[in-house]
Amino acid sequence: MKELVANYKRHKMIYWLTLPVILYFIVFSYLPMAGLVMAFQDFSPRKGFLGSEWVGLTNFVEFFTSSNFIRVTKNTLALSLLDLLFGFPAPIILALLLNEIKGRLFKRTVQTVSYLPYFLSTAIICGLIIDFTGSSGPLTTAIAPLLGKSGNLLGMPEMFRPLFVSTNIWQMVGYNSIIYLAALSRVDTDQYEAARIDGAGYWKQCLHVTIPGISSTIIIMLILNMGHLLTVNFEKVLLLYNSAIYETADVISTYIYRQGILNHDYGYSTAVGLFNSVIGMLLIITANYISRKYSETRLF
Amino acid sequence: MMSMLITAVLATGCSTGSGDQPAPSNGSSTTPTVNNGDPAKLRRLVPEGETATLKVWRPTHTSIGTIIEKWNDTLFNKWMEEQTGVKIEWVTPVSGTEADNLAMIVSSGEYPDLFFDAGGVYPTGAYGLLKDGVVINVADYLDRLPNFKKQLEKSELRRIESYSDNKELAAFYRYSANDELATTWYGILMRKDLLDKVNKEVPQTYDEWHDVLTAFKNAGVEKPFLLNSTGFPKLNVFTGGLGFGYMNYGGGTVPFYQVDGKVRYAPLEDGFKSYLMMMNKWYAEGLIDSDFLSLNSLSAEFAAYGDVQSGSMVAPLSVAKVVKQLNPDAGLEFVAVPHPVVNKGDKIHIGGSPTTTVSAGMQISAKTKKLDLALQWADLYYSEDVIQAGNFGPDPSYYEQDAAGNIHFNDNVFANKDGFAIVDMMTTIADYPVITVNDRDINDELLLKQGQMYDEQNDHAYTISSKLTMTDEESKVYNSIMTDIIDYVEEMQVKYILGIESFDNYDAFVQHIKDKRIAEAMAVYQTALDRYNAR
Numbered sequence: 001m002k003e004l005v006a007n008y009k010r011h012k013m014i015y016w017l018t019l020p021v022i023l024y025f026i027v028f029s030y031l032p033m034a035g036l037v038m039a040f041q042d043f044s045p046r047k048g049f050l051g052s053e054w055v056g057l058t059n060f061v062e063f064f065t066s067s068n069f070i071r072v073t074k075n076t077l078a079l080s081l082l083d084l085l086f087g088f089p090a091p092i093i094l095a096l097l098l099n100e101i102k103g104r105l106f107k108r109t110v111q112t113v114s115y116l117p118y119f120l121s122t123a124i125i126c127g128l129i130i131d132f133t134g135s136s137g138p139l140t141t142a143i144a145p146l147l148g149k150s151g152n153l154l155g156m157p158e159m160f161r162p163l164f165v166s167t168n169i170w171q172m173v174g175y176n177s178i179i180y181l182a183a184l185s186r187v188d189t190d191q192y193e194a195a196r197i198d199g200a201g202y203w204k205q206c207l208h209v210t211i212p213g214i215s216s217t218i219i220i221m222l223i224l225n226m227g228h229l230l231t232v233n234f235e236k237v238l239l240l241y242n243s244a245i246y247e248t249a250d251v252i253s254t255y256i257y258r259q260g261i262l263n264h265d266y267g268y269s270t271a272v273g274l275f276n277s278v279i280g281m282l283l284i285i286t287a288n289y290i291s292r293k294y295s296e297t298r299l300f
Numbered sequence: 301m302m303s304m305l306i307t308a309v310l311a312t313g314c315s316t317g318s319g320d321q322p323a324p325s326n327g328s329s330t331t332p333t334v335n336n337g338d339p340a341k342l343r344r345l346v347p348e349g350e351t352a353t354l355k356v357w358r359p360t361h362t363s364i365g366t367i368i369e370k371w372n373d374t375l376f377n378k379w380m381e382e383q384t385g386v387k388i389e390w391v392t393p394v395s396g397t398e399a400d401n402l403a404m405i406v407s408s409g410e411y412p413d414l415f416f417d418a419g420g421v422y423p424t425g426a427y428g429l430l431k432d433g434v435v436i437n438v439a440d441y442l443d444r445l446p447n448f449k450k451q452l453e454k455s456e457l458r459r460i461e462s463y464s465d466n467k468e469l470a471a472f473y474r475y476s477a478n479d480e481l482a483t484t485w486y487g488i489l490m491r492k493d494l495l496d497k498v499n500k501e502v503p504q505t506y507d508e509w510h511d512v513l514t515a516f517k518n519a520g521v522e523k524p525f526l527l528n529s530t531g532f533p534k535l536n537v538f539t540g541g542l543g544f545g546y547m548n549y550g551g552g553t554v555p556f557y558q559v560d561g562k563v564r565y566a567p568l569e570d571g572f573k574s575y576l577m578m579m580n581k582w583y584a585e586g587l588i589d590s591d592f593l594s595l596n597s598l599s600a601e602f603a604a605y606g607d608v609q610s611g612s613m614v615a616p617l618s619v620a621k622v623v624k625q626l627n628p629d630a631g632l633e634f635v636a637v638p639h640p641v642v643n644k645g646d647k648i649h650i651g652g653s654p655t656t657t658v659s660a661g662m663q664i665s666a667k668t669k670k671l672d673l674a675l676q677w678a679d680l681y682y683s684e685d686v687i688q689a690g691n692f693g694p695d696p697s698y699y700e701q702d703a704a705g706n707i708h709f710n711d712n713v714f715a716n717k718d719g720f721a722i723v724d725m726m727t728t729i730a731d732y733p734v735i736t737v738n739d740r741d742i743n744d745e746l747l748l749k750q751g752q753m754y755d756e757q758n759d760h761a762y763t764i765s766s767k768l769t770m771t772d773e774e775s776k777v778y779n780s781i782m783t784d785i786i787d788y789v790e791e792m793q794v795k796y797i798l799g800i801e802s803f804d805n806y807d808a809f810v811q812h813i814k815d816k817r818i819a820e821a822m823a824v825y826q827t828a829l830d831r832y833n834a835r
Contacts, residue, residue, distance in 0.1 A: 048407055067784060067816075135590040136522075155593050155798060242529060242593040243794040259783055264423045 039271035059271035076251040080229045082165045090173045095180035114174025126239035157245040187213035216297040223299045227284040230276045340446040342685045346385035355412035357391045359398045363724035374731045379694035411665040419660035426660030427769050430470035435663040438469035447682035461658035461767045465831045471660040472678050474734045482738040483751035484652040486535050490612040492633035506640050513587040522609040523589035529596035531797045533614035536651035541641035544571035545650035545762045557762040563826045567789050576796040617750050636750035639757050650762040652754050681734045691737045693729035714743045770828045781821040
């Protein structure tokens with residue numbers, strides 16, 4: 001307590017600056033957590049929190065034993081892991097490449113062009129995708145010789161995951177590379193000199209100076225991404241999927257969405273949301289623990 | 301210091317929930333009413349010089365924000381306020397948020413005095429609002445409602461459709477004049493110019509359809525037949541000839557149909573399989589739009605309707621005119637095609653729109669402090685003067701009366717100089733008829749004739765009334781079983797059409813549905829249907 005007061009006296013302005021942010025999280029993130037009680041109730045908006053029947057873990061059991069539980073969980077994990085596997089290194093590679101470009105005009109142009117898709121809304125992106133993958137769409141005709149078949153790409157279950165992940169990368173790679181570019185600019189140029197004097201070529205420099213230099217940023221970003229493993233971009237899946245490709249495209253959030261239409265089961269949806277959050281939290285804690293043990297970087 | 305700030309924020313956050321407290325008044329005794337003269341006639345409900353206000357919840361309309369600012373501005377509402385002296389405060393949620401808004405109001409416990417058309421928005425319908433204690437049982441007050449009582453008791457049909465199994469009335473129901481169904485506005489449109497090009501007649505049977513579509517394809521049309529993203533046309537149009545009723549996409553979501561009072565589920569019947577096999581064949585031959593999976597929104601559908609490459613579609617009949625107006629140079633001509641049947645001369649037993657002449661209208665809140673006023677005001681809607689004004693508006697410059705006494709809107713509405721949509725124009729004049737004169741919004745002879753063609757083929761014998769109600773236990777069983785089954789069938793039906801799933805496994809598919817306890821859900825539904833039939 002004494003330390004806190006002393007710290008406050010020294011950094012008064014910082015505390016005051018953070019105050020609105022803290023209040024925001026308390027009011028919009030922590031207080032609403034009280035609503036999680038819905039997950040354990042047979043909630044009816046008419047009866048409210050105090051009047052709805054308490055059912056304990058029934059909602060969770062109903063979810064785990066539902067006929068499509070395995071399929072949707074598998075799809076959710078598959079999409080997230082693929083996104084992590086391909087979508088996580090992409091911005092790093094882009095940042096490394098951009099870092100090497102000497103021509104400022106070219107570098108600026110590439111950066112701007114790569115950031116732009118991020119600012120398009122999901123609905124626009126999905127509209128573009130649906131158009132491009134139609135049976136006579138440009139993407140379909142371009143890929144047809146590689147695939148050996150033509151037709152609406154979004155009607156083929158095996159195409160969904162590649163389409164989803166590659167369009168994610170296209171949309172996010174520019175924006176996500178910003179943080180890595182910032183980290184790259186902080187790597188000590190003296191280290192590069194020292195490496196060159198030791199005879200390191202370009203590739204060795206990259207491996208032994210650049211990447212270790214931004215490793216702390218990479219690890220933090222990785223830990224943060226682990227928390228999202230079970231939440232796939234609901235809007236995008238919803239806009240792109242159709243009943244023909246449920247076996248690869250149906251994820252937990254879209255399945256619950258469909259279940260909810262007939263039932264208006266708020267308790268059920270909250271239970272599944274709670275399940276997602278708990279798993280995400282466990283993943284972050286585990287990732288942080290591993291990182292703490294084996295490197296110097298940690299989130300908390 | 302921080303904790304004080306937090307408490308202050310919490311306090312503000314909590315107090316916004318209490319909202320506006322209604323002015324305290326003890327029941328109907330303090331609400332001034334005027335009771336001289338015939339209680340059934342249109343009259344002032346409030347003494348001169350005084351005002352009374354009723355708060356009414358009502359979904360919005362496309363005419364609000366375009367032609368008028370709020371519901372108070374319609375000619376009908378202005379006239380009602382003048383005539384009765386009752387001011388209305390409309391609670392109008394933003395379009396698209398009606399369901400959430402209503403849910404919030406219901407859960408907050410603070411209700412307006414009346415609800416208009418809440419039954420279509422509330423998950424369990426108008427009757428659900430009664431069961432949940434949100435609205436009153438109108439049957440308890442029927443003696444105070446001479447006009448409504450008269451209209452309600454005019455026909456057996458109105459009685460059956462309005463009363464619940466327990467003889468309750470959840471709402472002031474709206475009826476169609478003479479209990480006639482409005483002319484169907486949904487049908488099958490085919491490109492006349494393409495038909496002429498391939499020199500074919502309008503197809504009557506499914507086999508003839510196949511020939512015509514093949515001819516279209518050979519003539520270079522890319523999408524001879526537009527199909528819905530679910531694989532089934534909306535409102536059971538087109539499939540009726542195969543003898544089953546299914547999900548009624550675009551309408552309600554009753555997955556069952558009935559034959560002679562017995563509930564049936566289409567996927568268990570042969571007609572369903574023959575439909576899927578036919579669609580599968582057509583898709584493999586390229587007769588169906590190969591991108592039909594992405595037609596899962598209204599805007600996508602409308603874009604496809606106007607596509608020069610679309611040969612035939614299941615759509616609102618008015619689309620023909622609209623598409624022609626939007627593409628004047630494309631040379632598009634449409635003709636309405638009858639329901640296809642297996643053998644010439646067969647009748648259709650389900651499909652099209654609308655299928656009911658009775659719909660839930662006004663409901664009075666169970667917590668209103670102005671019950672007497674609300675009852676009288678709602679009853680006035682059913683008086684003769686108000687019925688006419690509700691259909692055609694209080695301003696005679698918008699309608700004409702012919703020798704037989706029939707009234708029709710005139711060109712001030714239909715060809716209005718501001719170019720507003722007819723429906724919008726109509727709503728700003730006469731927005732809430734409780735006894736609706738059918739087809740008052742159509743002046744297109746062709747549309748009427750086309751609609752009648754469908755109605756002549758169709759006897760609606762397989763339709764199950766939307767007024768069928770289930771008890772809470774029945775609903776629980778039904779929902780828990782059917783959500784899963786409906787989801788499963790919807791997935792499989794598209795796969796069968798696309799050919800991803802082979803018909804060799806069809807029996808396993810049917811068995812799977814049975815394993816998911818469809819029989820229990822159908823039994824529960826049958827009990828509800830039997831109760832309905834006993835009304």
